Amino acid sequence: MSLVIVGTVAFDELITPFGKSGKIVGGSATYASLSASNFVGETKIVSIVGEDFPEEQLQKFKEKGIKTEGIEIVKEGKTFFWKGEYHNDMNSRDTLDTQLNVLADFNPALPEDCKEAEFLMLGNLTPAVQMSVLKQMNKRPKLVILDTMNFWMDIAMAELKEVLKEIDVLTINDEEARQLSGEYSLVKAAAKIFEMGPKYLIIKKGEHGALLFSKDEVFFAPALPLEEVFDPTGAGDSFAGGFIGYLAKTRDISFDNMKRAVINGSAMASFCVEKFGIQRIEGIQDAELKERLRQFISLSQFDM
Amino acid sequence: MSLVIVGTVAFDELITPFGKSGKIVGGSATYASLSASNFVGETKIVSIVGEDFPEEQLQKFKEKGIKTEGIEIVKEGKTFFWKGEYHNDMNSRDTLDTQLNVLADFNPALPEDCKEAEFLMLGNLTPAVQMSVLKQMNKRPKLVILDTMNFWMDIAMAELKEVLKEIDVLTINDEEARQLSGEYSLVKAAAKIFEMGPKYLIIKKGEHGALLFSKDEVFFAPALPLEEVFDPTGAGDSFAGGFIGYLAKTRDISFDNMKRAVINGSAMASFCVEKFGIQRIEGIQDAELKERLRQFISLSQFDM
Numbered sequence: 252m253s254l255v256i257v258g259t260v261a262f263d264e265l266i267t268p269f270g271k272s273g274k275i276v277g278g279s280a281t282y283a284s285l286s287a288s289n290f291v292g293e294t295k296i297v298s299i300v301g302e303d304f305p306e307e308q309l310q311k312f313k314e315k316g317i318k319t320e321g322i323e324i325v326k327e328g329k330t331f332f333w334k335g336e337y338h339n340d341m342n343s344r345d346t347l348d349t350q351l352n353v354l355a356d357f358n359p360a361l362p363e364d365c366k367e368a369e370f371l372m373l374g375n376l377t378p379a380v381q382m383s384v385l386k387q388m389n390k391r392p393k394l395v396i397l398d399t400m401n402f403w404m405d406i407a408m409a410e411l412k413e414v415l416k417e418i419d420v421l422t423i424n425d426e427e428a429r430q431l432s433g434e435y436s437l438v439k440a441a442a443k444i445f446e447m448g449p450k451y452l453i454i455k456k457g458e459h460g461a462l463l464f465s466k467d468e469v470f471f472a473p474a475l476p477l478e479e480v481f482d483p484t485g486a487g488d489s490f491a492g493g494f495i496g497y498l499a500k501t502r503d504i505s506f507d508n509m510k511r512a513v514i515n516g517s518a519m520a521s522f523c524v525e526k527f528g529i530q531r532i533e534g535i536q537d538a539e540l541k542e543r544l545r546q547f548i549s550l551s552q553f554d555m
Numbered sequence: 556m557s558l559v560i561v562g563t564v565a566f567d568e569l570i571t572p573f574g575k576s577g578k579i580v581g582g583s584a585t586y587a588s589l590s591a592s593n594f595v596g597e598t599k600i601v602s603i604v605g606e607d608f609p610e611e612q613l614q615k616f617k618e619k620g621i622k623t624e625g626i627e628i629v630k631e632g633k634t635f636f637w638k639g640e641y642h643n644d645m646n647s648r649d650t651l652d653t654q655l656n657v658l659a660d661f662n663p664a665l666p667e668d669c670k671e672a673e674f675l676m677l678g679n680l681t682p683a684v685q686m687s688v689l690k691q692m693n694k695r696p697k698l699v700i701l702d703t704m705n706f707w708m709d710i711a712m713a714e715l716k717e718v719l720k721e722i723d724v725l726t727i728n729d730e731e732a733r734q735l736s737g738e739y740s741l742v743k744a745a746a747k748i749f750e751m752g753p754k755y756l757i758i759k760k761g762e763h764g765a766l767l768f769s770k771d772e773v774f775f776a777p778a779l780p781l782e783e784v785f786d787p788t789g790a791g792d793s794f795a796g797g798f799i800g801y802l803a804k805t806r807d808i809s810f811d812n813m814k815r816a817v818i819n820g821s822a823m824a825s826f827c828v829e830k831f832g833i834q835r836i837e838g839i840q841d842a843e844l845k846e847r848l849r850q851f852i853s854l855s856q857f858d859m
Contacts, residue, residue, distance in 0.1 A: 340739060435644060438782045459763040462780060471854050473775040476766060478742045510857040544859060550775050551855050553814040555848060 254291055254499040255365045256283045256492065257384050258374025258398075259331055259354060260298040260322060263528065266336040266347075267482055275528040276308050278331070279374035279398065282488035285532045286519040287496030288315040289540060294496070295365050297321035297384065299357045301328035311533070320362050328353040341480045342457060361387045369393040370499040372491060373418070375400050378410035385417050394504050396420040396495050397449075398487070401427050416448040419504075422491055424455045437462065438469075451509065453494070455487050463513050468506050472513045473551050475521040475543070482527045486520040489532050493519030518543040558803040559669045560588050560796065561601040561688050562678020562702075563635055563658065564608065564626060567832065570640040570651075571786055579832040580612050582635070583678035583702070586789035589836045590796030590823040592619040593844060594804040599669050601625035601688065603661045605632035615837070624666050632657040645784045646761060665691045673697040674803040676795060677722070679704050682714035689721050698808050700724040700799050701753075702791070705731050720752040723808075726795055728759045741766065742773075755813065757798070759791050767817050772810050776817045777855050779825040779847070786831045790824040793836050797823030822847040 258280030265272040284294045295318045302324060309319050334348035357380055371392040373381040381397060397418040403411050404427065415421065421444060429435055432443035441452050441464040454462040458480075460473040494509075494516035501508055518540060525531045562584030569576040588598045599622045606628060613623050638652035661684055670693040677685040679702045689699070699722040707715050708731065719725065725748060733739055736747035745756050745768040758766040762784070764777040798813075798820035805812055822844060829835045 436780075436782055436784070438780045456763065459760065460775075460777070469780055469854060470857070471764075471777040471780075473764070473777065476740075476742045476773055476775075478740055480740070507858070511859055514857060514859065548859060550773060552857075553774070553818060553855075554811070555815055555818065555852060 253295070253364075253368045254287060254293070254370045254372070254495065255295045255297060255321070255368035256280050256287065256372045256374065256495075257297040257359065257381070258283060258372070258376060258488070260296065260300050260304070261331040261333060261354075263484060264332070264334040264348075265482055265484055265527065266334075267341070267527075268337070268339050269481055270527075272482070272527045274332075276305070277333070277484060277528055279485075279488045281529060282485035282523065282532060283372060283374060283492030283495075284312070284317045285315060285529055286489040286492030286516075286523070287499070288317055289493070289519070289535055290496035290500040290515070292316050293318060295321055295362070295368070297359050297361060297365060299323045299325065299353050299359070301325050301330040301353045304330045315533070321359070321365055323359070325353045335484075337483065341483055344483075359384055359387075369502075370495055371395045372495050373397045373414075374488065374491075378403055378407050378414045382410070382414045382417075385414070393502075394419050394495070394498060396422060396491060398422045398491055399427070401430055404430050412447060415444075418449055420451040420453060421449040422453040422455060422487070422494075424457070424487075428452070428454050441469075453513070455490060457483070457486070461490065461513060461517060463509060465506050470506075470510045470513065472510075472517045473547075474517060475546060475550065477521065477524065480524045483524050484528065485532065486523045489523035490516040490520040492516075514544065514547050518547060557599070557668075557672045558591060558595050558597070558674045558676070558799065559599045559601060559625070559665075559672035560584050560591065560676045560678065560799075561663065561685070562587060562676070562680060562792070564600065564602040564604050565635040565637060565658075567788060568636070568638040568652075569786055569788055569831065570638075571645070571831075572641070572643055573785055574831075576786070576831045578636075580609070581637070581788060581832055583789075583792045585833060586792035586827065586836060587676060587678060587796030587799075588616070588621045589619065589833055590793040590820075590827070591800030591803070592621055593797070593823070593839055594800035594819070596620050597622060598800070599625055599666070599672070601663050601665060601669060603627045603629065603657050603663070605629050605634040605657045608634045619837070625663070625669055627661075627663070629657045639788075641787065645787055648787075663688055663691075673806075674799055675699045676799045677701045677718075678792065678795075682707055682711050682718045686714070686718045686721075689718070697806075698723050698799070698802060700726060700795060702726045702795055703731070705734055708734050716751060719748075722753055724755040724757060725753040726757040726759060726791070726798075728761070728791075732756070732758050745773075757817065759794065761787070761790070765794065765817060765821060767813060769810050774810075774814045774817065776814075776821045777851075778821060779850060779854065781825065781828065784828045787828050788832065789836065790827045793827035794820040794824040796820075818848065818851050822851060
């Protein structure tokens, strides 16, 4: 087992109906690796930060078995920053500020041990960076997951389509699946997306759960109905980290095992939204995860 | 087993991206009873139509074991008519015309055998009519299901709350659950709604499935991802008819059996949307239902 997660390590500032977070640690690789660390002993992050990024957080990663040698620290550079405000329903948000900073020139040079990864997650970054990472691998990983968003479909569709040819699992939301495929029906969208390269498609629907498609099977994992969604930031990345972490732990990429991975990912997302930022996802106990999985079973299993 | 369904028997005219239906038979009691007839040998409709309603349709009901003695036929009256247009995404629609006609003076007088019903579905009608039906029952049914909508919350909330005190299962959509309870979280909404009387709450989320809440359990049934949604009209009523039909057939109102009933209702809804109007829901074969249930199992069941 070896798991590499490429993505952002960043600062966020969040405004929700419950309060203001101030400047806190965020980023797709942060959420995904903390989530994956509940399943695997070692995860390697590939990312970039500025000198302003707290050494204390890098230390916390190490305590969780997350290796940070792949995080480039740019001298005198500033870390990527995103500020956003959520509306009352928590399903929509406005971006108030984006400062790319060191991320603008991110050109990852993979440490040698990362080039041997069996499980590779390419978090939401410019498709050119995602492709560059793929090309640096010494061998084709057992499984490559790619996350992307509408922004890259708008400004870099050709590059995105090149990367899609090389991956196994694509994770996007329902609107992005429709944009990428030009099909409203998600069943038709999945069929079109499979022609582009991916063998599996995960459609993330937030509070409405997630769909996992293969060419001839489909599985649906509900989201856990929660009393309170405190902060949705990072839920999708926590989902993806739990998904690939579970697969890396079990080393089984059959569709039946992917179902279990999707449920574990959904459990991680359900934890993530309970507190601001990474507060909840960095402190999950085994017993809590076990109980949460029991709730997912109770929520969705029936005996016909 | 005895099942009574109170609701509209009507004419619809539908415009969808796939075409125009012309004037066709519709109505909540029509869809619900046709759906329920897949489970029970006899269903009794309580409704009202005008002299313009086709005798041929009443005959078709009878062939399905649906008793029509409770359908009042108003001499020289005109049947309730609704015309609507669906947008490209099939999730939103505009009402183009509503003619209440005979429904405006609907004051149901229940046939004697309907007053003994063990299972009673009060379809979406003015709360005063729903209450009048309840008061005519000779004994409290084993289970009363009520369907309603935002319109009655806007103009008759007090009367609606009176009826809610008397029922077992409320079926509404997520926005209506939020409006009725004043809570955004569906978990909190369910808790508030239970204080109003119902013991069970079914939240219908269309393409996102359905949630079944009891005071201490929650179950989620996904919607089947479909290649094409041809016409969503009647999907909610087909769901409710399948739900109560399955319960009436099995005479078991435990939460575990309600889970199975929700899956059977979801299967009915998935058939309903495949063709215009009642075309699909009136012609379901046992083998088709069995195969559809198998698809729901494959879609949602996993082995942890």
